[in-house]
Amino acid sequence: MSAVARIMVARGVPVSGSDAKDLPVMADLDAAGARIAVGYDTAHLGDAQTVVAGSAIRPDNPELAAARAAGLPVLHRSEALAAVMAGDTAVTVAGTHGKSTTTAMITVLLQGAGLDPSFAIGANVPALGVNAANGSTPVFIAEADESDGSFLNYRPQIAVVTNVEPDHLDYYGTADAVYASFDRFTALLPADGVLVACADDDGARALAMRTLARGNTRVLLYGTAGDAHLTLHDGGPGDVSITTPAGRFALDLHVPGRHNALNAAAAFAVALELGVAPEAAAGALAHFAGASRRFEFKGGGRGVRVYDDYAHHPTEVRAALSAARSVAGGHKVHVLFQPHLFSRTREFAREFAEALNAADTALVLDIYAAREDPIPGVSSRLIADYLGAGGRLVGPDREAVLAVVAAAAPGDIVLTVGAGDVTAYGPLIVGALKNGMPVDGSPAGGVHGA
Known part of the structure; x- marks a missing residue:
């Protein structure tokens, strides 16, 4: 959504927009000339002539509902981007x-x-x-x-x-x-x-x-x-x-x-x-030196290097671990993996485990639900049942970080993997390697395993 807004503003289109949270990109858009609001309210529609919404916006969103009630054209993000590219x-x-x-x-x-x-x-x-x-x-x-x-x-x-x-x-x-x-x-x-x-x-x-x-x-x-x-x-x-x-x-x-x-x-x-x-x-x-969350170097300590990757499909996990192996040389690779979506976990549990077994240590957090409601009987245990000797489930926050740090030795690679908030563990692991665990053991931003 920010990409569409940024280009429209640059091309002289009046843009306003809102998000549930005050994200850093919103300040950038405001500085570029967009009218930005935090939270959802029908008043934010103002004089908008067309409304653009991403896939994550629920149909009952008050601004979206008001736009439809007013008869305004409502475009999916991709439709707006297609119009810009025309x-x-x-x-x-x-x-x-x-x-x-x-x-x-x-x-x-x-x-x-x-x-x-x-x-x-x-x-x-x-x-x-x-x-x-x-x-x-x-x-x-x-x-x-x-x-x-x-x-x-x-x-x-x-x-x-x-x-x-x-x-x-x-x-x-x-x-x-x-x-x-x-x-x-x-x-x-x-x-x-x-x-x-x-x-x-x-x-x-x-x-x-x-x-x-x-x-x-x-x-x-x-x-x-x-x-x-x-x-x-x-x-x-x-x-x-x-x-x-x-x-x-x-x-x-x-x-x-x-x-x-x-x-x-x-x-x-x-x-x-x-x-x-x-x-x-x-x-x-x-x-080209990489994209954010694509085998992105986060720092290191005690001779251990920490990377983060957005991989959330078994093929992507295998690719990320293969890259980690090429960087680690003869040293070990330790992965902290957070499954993304209950449905994807249900469909690919065995394949995720097979991919993760390429690591020396595979630690698995609870599922990051994202847009989904829980599915009965579906949990990270489905993956853990197929993990090898180096794999196990871990609890969020302090337990996960301590397990990663305890496994890593100088020269090793640590990789945090998943499309959810597992990315916040990277800086915490780096801090623990350099300075020991924080007093409360909680990553900035309130990381959780749900």
Whole structure:
């Protein structure tokens, strides 16, 4: 929502808005010229002519209800963003995993190559300073979220699909419905457009083949697979390159893991499609140092390094732990994991445990409910039942931090993982490693395991 508001303000659209909490981004929007309110009240509508709401806003929200009663147009966030992008060459990044990182990589790469695109990303990116901006070049880079089907509101010229797996089954119901939604997404591409898909992912490859058979647009494959149009060579940190029809080019990456090398290949492919010279594209990737909560370094103490990752699907957890292994070298990896959503935990409990068992120590918190009500019989115990010898459940706050700190030795990596408030444990673990536990053992912001 803040991304949409930020770009609309920059393009001269009068914007007002509200949120339940006084978030830091609201001060930024206020300074940019938006009229901001904390809390929900029908009076906040003021002279608004259109109302934009995100998926998290409940139908009985008083401002939303008042807008509908007044006959005002009500748009989903994605519809508003699509309207903002309408006059630009739109590049949308979809996929079950890696959307934010890939969108950020494309943006940083294009900026480094001398372009100034508009962009909207679902994470903060230190190299960009903000999650959205209005650029001077008529190119718009946007993350396309499939979680609620809203990515079907976009009309891209270039669509990137990093991978396709069953997820968000609370919305889709079945895996087949997930695959069908991606088919509808690629069907939106025009004849002179292109689908940029990962050849290494079975779901993305199958989608690409179905798109080719449909014949509505061009398809470009990237990855390590032999039939990829752009071939990735990943020999580990410091040894990543990509082969194109113009030759082989070394990529200067500062983020670890095969998944990030593939994300970089996708960004490289988009840059070439937009006319960037391959030499410039390869060099510009050096400016990307990661996105917020994507294997983000939080600090360290006693020789232990602490990272935080947003991973909330088994495939993402495996990728995060693989990256941690590459950074840890011969030392151990300890993960503090918080499951996100009761429905996702129910569907993927065994798969989460199998992913977590790649760590030397796997500590699991209670489920972060987010938008869901509890489901009878569903708890983190479903995951714990499949954990190996290094895994167990832990209570929130002090118990969790003490368990992590007790397990870690100099040279080890600690990784906090999940889409909930587990991120607040990172600074607390760093503090405990440096100075010992706080007196009350409670992370700032009132972290809880529910």
